[in-house]
Amino acid sequence: MSGSPPELPIVVLDALMPTAQRLVADRRGSMVWEVESCRGRYAVKVGHPIEATADWPAQPWTALAPAREGAVMYRLGRADFAYGEWEHGTWNLQPWHEGPDLHRLWEPCRRSDSSAPPDSSVALGCVMALADLHAKGWAHGDVQPAHFIIGPDGTQLIDLALARGGGQMPKGYDFPFRGCLVHYEAPEIARSVLATGEAEPTQEADVYALGASLLISATGWRVMEYPDDAPRSVQREAVAKGRRRPVKVPGELGGLIDSMLSQAPEDRPTIFEVGKALSCL
Numbered sequence: 001m002s003g004s005p006p007e008l009p010i011v012v013l014d015a016l017m018p019t020a021q022r023l024v025a026d027r028r029g030s031m032v033w034e035v036e037s038c039r040g041r042y043a044v045k046v047g048h049p050i051e052a053t054a055d056w057p058a059q060p061w062t063a064l065a066p067a068r069e070g071a072v073m074y075r076l077g078r079a080d081f082a083y084g085e086w087e088h089g090t091w092n093l094q095p096w097h098e099g100p101d102l103h104r105l106w107e108p109c110r111r112s113d114s115s116a117p118p119d120s121s122v123a124l125g126c127v128m129a130l131a132d133l134h135a136k137g138w139a140h141g142d143v144q145p146a147h148f149i150i151g152p153d154g155t156q157l158i159d160l161a162l163a164r165g166g167g168q169m170p171k172g173y174d175f176p177f178r179g180c181l182v183h184y185e186a187p188e189i190a191r192s193v194l195a196t197g198e199a200e201p202t203q204e205a206d207v208y209a210l211g212a213s214l215l216i217s218a219t220g221w222r223v224m225e226y227p228d229d230a231p232r233s234v235q236r237e238a239v240a241k242g243r244r245r246p247v248k249v250p251g252e253l254g255g256l257i258d259s260m261l262s263q264a265p266e267d268r269p270t271i272f273e274v275g276k277a278l279s280c281l
Contacts, residue, residue, distance in 0.1 A: 006031050009086035012044055012093060029062025034096055040080075041096035043158075045069070048088040061175035063089030068173045069161040076136060076166070090173065097158065099151030102126060106217040117250050118218040124278040125155035130210055131271045133157060134203050138166040141201030142180045143209035145217045164201045177201055182235040183222050184209040187263055190239040204265035207274065211260030218249050223261055252281050 006026055008018070012035075020036040024043075029050040035042045045066040050059035067090030070083025083092035102122070109118045126148045133140055140147075141162035149156045162177055177200065179185055179193040186208035192199035212223045225245055226238040247258040256277050262268045269277070 006046075008033060008035070008044060009046060009091055011084060011086055012046075012091055015082060016042060016044075016093065029059055030065065035093070041098075042093045043096045044091065044093045046086065046089070046091045061178075064173050064175055065161040066090045066092040068169060068175070069159070069163075071169050071173055072138075072160040072163045072166075076133075076138070076160075097149040097151055097156040099149045099156075101146045102148040102150065102213060103145035103217045105150050109218050110220040118214070118253060120253050120278055120281045122150060122155075123214055123253060124275065125150060126157075126210060126214070127271060127275045127278055129155045129157040130206060131275055133163070134206070134271050136166055138163050139201040139203045140206050140209075141177055143206050143213060144181050144184045145213045148213070162201060165203075179236070180209070182232055182239060183216065183224075184212045185236070185239055186265070187239055187242055188265055190236045194233075194236055194240055202265065203271065204268055207260050207268045207271055208262075208265075210271070210274075211257045211268075214253075214257050215247060215249065215261070218253075221245055221248070253278075 006023060008021065016035055016037040016039060018035045018037050022034045023031065024034050025032040029048060031046045033044040035044050047063045047066045049063040052058040067083045067085065070081060070092040073081050073094065078094070081092060081094040083090065085091075105122060106118055108114055109116060129148065130140065130143065140157065140160065141164055142159055147157060147159045149158060162180065164177065176198045178198055179189060182190070186205035189199045189205050216222055223244055224238045225243045226235050242263050244261065247254050247261065249257055256274065260268055260274060
């Protein structure tokens, strides 16, 4: 990849014929655009490999992630999407979902002068979105606040590139699961990644990650204690050893989050049990 401003691949331009486009994110190995066309509004994800640096090893899997997500959407029976290859990796397009993510929506709860508790109906929307995926036999593998979009048509769970469990992936687009954003990584996932370099996403780990997402969105605090600038390996060691902070979310929602963050996977409620409990709040 050159240092010039990023552009949409020609194949995507030909498919959508954009009337407007906006680069939303340009991070290591991944770019996301909001694109308007006569067909509607789309999120376009474009992946490319990450080259090795003094601080980071090479990451070729990022080039495959958009197409792998496209294959997951196909197996889930999603509509109005496409995916394919470009000269540096793969891409996908899917309907654009309008609305704030969970962390942004609950920003008022994190203000020091706020007395408003987090809205349990918002939490229930996130639970229902994840429960829908679990009911189809999948684990998401990358649950985090930014992946819940709360819009006028309900809560959408996005970014399915790491999902596992509901069917075989095309070999050319598949890659091992090597953990996710450590703030939301369950202890058993962290231990496996530290021991072998890989792990297997599970629905139990998704429940933990959702609990961690609700906690940080409501309070600004991570589940585990480690320095803000700690290397990823140090973060993962802290998660694996269970250095938990107390859950300081008021009311019954706090108790529910605490149970979702149980160290042992078998001690966590299922996402369906979480939904039932939230429905009663």
